[in-house]
Amino acid sequence: MADSDDPTTAAAQAVHRRYEGLLMVRTKALKGKGAWYWSHLEPLLLKNSDTGFPKAVKLRCSLCDAVFSASNPSRTASEHLKRGTCPNFNSPSKNTLVSISPVSRKRAADSDGGDSFYDIPPLTVVDPSGIYGGSFSPFQSHQPHQQQPLLMLSGGKEDLGALAMLENSVKKLRTPRTSPGVSLNKDQIDSALDFLTDWVFESPGSVSLSSLEHPKFRAFLNQVGLPSISSRDFATVRLNSKYEIAKADVHLKITDAMFFQIASSGWQPQNQEDKTMVHIALNLPNGTTLYRKTLIVGSSVPCRFAEEVLWDTVLNICGSSKEKCVGIVADKFKGKALRSLENQHQWLVNLPCQFQAFNSLVKDFTxxxxxxxxxxxxxxxxxxxxxxxxxxxxxxxxxxxxECGHTCLITLPTAESEEIGAMTLFGMVEDMLxxxxAMQLARLDEVFKMTLxxxxxxxxxxxxxxxxEFWNxxxxxxxxxxxxxxMAQEIEIExxxxxxxxxxxxxxxxKAKDWCKKFHISEExxxxxxxxxxxxNYHPAWAAAFVLDPLYLIRNNSGKYLPPFKRLTTEQEKDVDRLITRLVVRExxxxxxxxxxxxRTEGLDQVYARAVQMKEKDPVTGKLRAANPQSSRLVWETYLTExxxxxxVAVRLIFLHATSCGFKSNGNFERMVCSYGSSRAAIEGVxxxxxxxxxxxxxxxxxxxNGNNNDNNDDIELFAAVNSEDDLPSEADGSSSL
Structure with missing residues (x-):
């Protein structure tokens, strides 16, 4: 007997154990207790021609006789069978567990009644262990491959039980197992599907409707006791139903509001080549924001077009009561769309978005x-x-x-751009710092010194x-x-x-003055x-709202709370007078x-002033905020009746928003619009x-x-947290081994 410690013998034993294991798995699968693909894959034991010892295990496809590695049968089945590589996989004559010879139909009339019948030859069942020589010991001398006798079934009544067992095994392989005991009534199913509908539609373009018919998702629904759903049903009936409900809710709230402000964003696209979405919303006096409509525009929008769209929105909402819309806040246009509307309708206060203004300031410095x-x-x-x-x-x-724990290239502007953008410059200097x-250490490296x-x-x-000096x-x-x-990000959030x-x-x-002093930059x-x-970006409403808002009243030496006129310039004081004169009727x-x-001389009673200026710490940011943001307007409506x-003027000015930031799309909707092209039905669905x-x-x-509309940020934070907690090699960078 060979020494079991010999490396060659040990390897042969391991190969043979692998072969026997695969045979066992395949046998169980043929009985309905394993993966479906074992009905088409057969283990092969290859031997060394010199020693007779087993040297490898392979898998042979019984449909096309192709041979594969046996290291991963599941992957072999997926790539060879499911992906259509096997030419005979869909052939009905070979895609079965048993091989039945063709049936020849004969018509005869017997002595009893002459009924037609089929002449079925005997059914042949192959013993897989017999094909490959049964069990094998690596210590036996190499023997030529001999096929075992085939087991023949007569096809009579005594074989019906075996056929029934075989049919049951095939059904088990092809039918997904359902979780026993999961039974939902109609109300539970309707409620679950309604929640699913809300999640799909409220996720901003992140969930594809076509993914609802993914086989894995259908299997999940079946597992939890829910029926299969149709993406077409979601794109028509359910979409229209949810849209009408949301639209009715918005209409009801607009009707109840005394007045509103229009907020419009998206007129300045980031990519000048693609279509973009303009979002139009309404700000109400109670602090709520309602979404109004979406507009698909090209990269270049004339100022006159924006003016017409905004005014049409006012007319569609208000009808003949145009004064119900007290103003518009939008991206600053190169033309004078907002100012033109304001000149035509004296009760309007049209403001440029401050979020855009601060971002533009960064570009100015660049x-x-x-x-x-x-x-x-x-x-x-x-x-x-x-x-x-x-x-x-x-x-x-x-x-x-x-030094940093990772390697990366330093951010650089694209070759097409003639000048460095503000955000590109920020990314570049951030990478540099x-x-x-690492750069300082690289300068001390011997190879680097040789390059110098x-x-x-x-x-x-x-x-x-x-x-x-460079680093400074x-x-x-x-x-x-x-x-x-x-500051811009805080404006967007607040x-x-x-x-x-x-x-x-x-x-x-x-802050700019402090920066100049710190880095010795000319303040001028x-x-x-x-x-x-x-x-x-300045508008007279800034100064008027500032002195009329009780939140900014200043307590003087006599204890009175007076408006901060001293913080205005002479021109700004005149702006206050002119604006108030314009916003009231001439009489x-x-x-x-x-x-x-x-x-200006009397101000507000100190009891009410203190109540308005009462602050509390925000539990999220830790900053002090007004305990009741609506109190400034309510004081004018209920107390300052004289x-x-x-x-x-005050109640209309005080509630106006200074930014058009509302709903922020994450880009999925824009990509959907670009991909659908000119399909009107698809655009309306989006x-x-x-x-x-x-x-x-x-x-x-x-x-x-402090709600954040960008769900992708949550995913990034989650991945960062998981990777910091789990000190595991990443498969994405190829560090894992099979």
């Missing part, structure tokens, strides 16, 4: 501040050197992995990277963009009212850029100005989806002021 241009050019040179010089990149990535330690001797460009880059300028640019971006515009720009100026050039952007103009003077004309999703998001956002 284009007009010399420091930004200098840093952009220097960072581009450094990034190109470390990204695209192969031997330098290898050194850089070695130290980047050591993060990779600074022969390459003058490398010497220039090395000198630049080693210069502290990079940090300055990063710091300025970051605090403006942070959705400030119009009275908060002046304080926001004052806060921006203070920075202030010039900020002032230019401020003037482009009440002088009365409104007299009441404004009274408000200001008969001025209060009409619009209904947008309406339902936006209505749900805004309704939830009204309950939570």
């Amino acid at each position: 284009r007009k501040l010399p420091l930004f241009k200098k840093v952009a050019e220097n960072c581009k040179r450094v990034a190109h050197f470390f990204n695209f010089e192969s031997h330098i990149r290898t050194i850089f990535h070695k130290y980047q992995l050591q 993060e990779s600074a330690p 001797i022969e390459d003058p460009t490398a010497r220039e880059i090395s000198h630049l990277v080693g210069n502290s 300028e990079v940090e300055a640019v990063h710091c300025l963009i970051k605090f403006i971006k942070d 959705k400030p009212l119009v009275a908060q515009c002046l304080p926001l720009w004052e806060e921006l100026r203070e 050039s920075v202030e010039k850029i900020v002032s230019r952007r401020f003037k482009k 009440e103009a002088h009365i409104a100005l007299m009441e404004l003077m009274k408000w 200001f008969k004309s001025l209060r009409k 619009k209904k989806l947008v309406f339902i999703s936006a209505h749900s998001k805004l309704e939830k956002g009204n309950l939570c002021s």
Whole structure:
């Protein structure tokens, strides 16, 4: 007997155990207790021609005689059978567990009645273990392959039991198992499908309707006791039903509101080549926002077109009572659409979006501040050197992995762009600061030093990277963009009212001054850029709402709470008078100005002022906020009744939003619109989806002021949290082994 410790013998034993295991699995599968594909795959034991020992196990397809590796039968079945690689897989003559010879039909008349019958030859069942020689010991001498005798069934009555068992096994293989005991009544099924419908439609384009008919999803529904659903039913009956319900809810709330403001966003597309969606919503005095409609527009929209769309929206909602719409807040147009509408209808207050204004300010600095241009050019040179010089990149990535825990290229603008965009510049300087330690270590590497001797460009880059002034300028640019971006993000989340515009720009100026002092930058050039952007976005309603909102009253030495007129410029004070005069009827103009003077000298009773200015800490952000944001308007409506004309202006101004930020699409709807092209029915379906999703998001956002419309951020945070908690190799980077 061979030594069991011999490596060759041990390997042969392992191969034979693998072969016997596969035979056992296949035998169970043929009895209905295993995977379906074993009816088509047969284990083969290959032997070494010299020693006679088993050397490998293979799988043979019984349909086409192809031979495969036996390492992963499931994958073999999926790739060879399911994907259609096997030419005979769908052939009815070979896609069965038993082989039945063709039936020849004969017609005869017997002596009893002459009924027709079929002459069926005997059924042949093959013993799989016999085909491959049965059991085998690796220590026996190599024997030629001999086929075992075939077991023949007569086809008589005594074989009916075996055929019934065989048919039952086939049914078990082909029929998915259902979970026993799961039984839902009609109400439970309807409720479950209604919840599923809400989830599909309220997920902003993330769930495809066609995925509802995915076989795995259908199997899941069957497992939990729910019937199969039709994506066509979702795209027609259920979509229309949910749309009508949401539309009716919006109509009811608009009818109950005393007045409203239109918010319109999306007129400035990011990609100038694709179609974009314009979202139009309504802001109500009670702080809620309602979605109105979606507009599909091209990359270039004339100012006149936007004006017509916005005014048509007003007429469709208000009819003859146009004064119910007190204003519009929208992206700032290159033309004068908002200002033109305001001039035609004196009761309107049309505001530019402050979120867009702060983002535009970052672009202003990128284009007009010399420091930004200098840093952009220097960072581009450094990034190109470390990204695209192969031997330098290898050194850089070695130290980047050591210092940062990962390797990546430094952000660079695309080749098509002539100038670096604000966000691209921010990403580039952020990557530079993060990779600074790795760059400093790379400069000390011996291979890097050898490069400096022969390459003058490398010497220039090395000198630049080693210069502290360069890094100070990079940090300055990063710091300025970051605090403006942070303010813009806070504006998008908080959705400030119009009275908060002046304080926001004052806060921006203070931060800009501190930045200039920290990095030794000329305040004059920075202030010039900020002032230019401020003037482009300024509206007299900023100043008027600021002095009329009790939230900003200032307590003087005598204990009175007076409006902050001292914080306005002379021109802004005149703007307040002019705006109030315009917003009231001509007969009440002088009365409104007299009441404004009274408000300026007397202010508000300190009890009410303290109640309005009462603040509480936000549990999410930790910031102090007004305990009752609606109290400013309610004071004018219920307490300051002696200001008969001025209060009409105040209650309308105070609730106006300063941003058009409402429903924010994550891009899925835009991609759907672009893919559907000119299909009108498909576009209308997408619009209904947008309406339902936006209505749900805004309704939830009204309950939570910090609601985030971008669900993808939650996924990113989840993946980051999971990867930080589980110290496991990732299959995505190829680090796992089979």
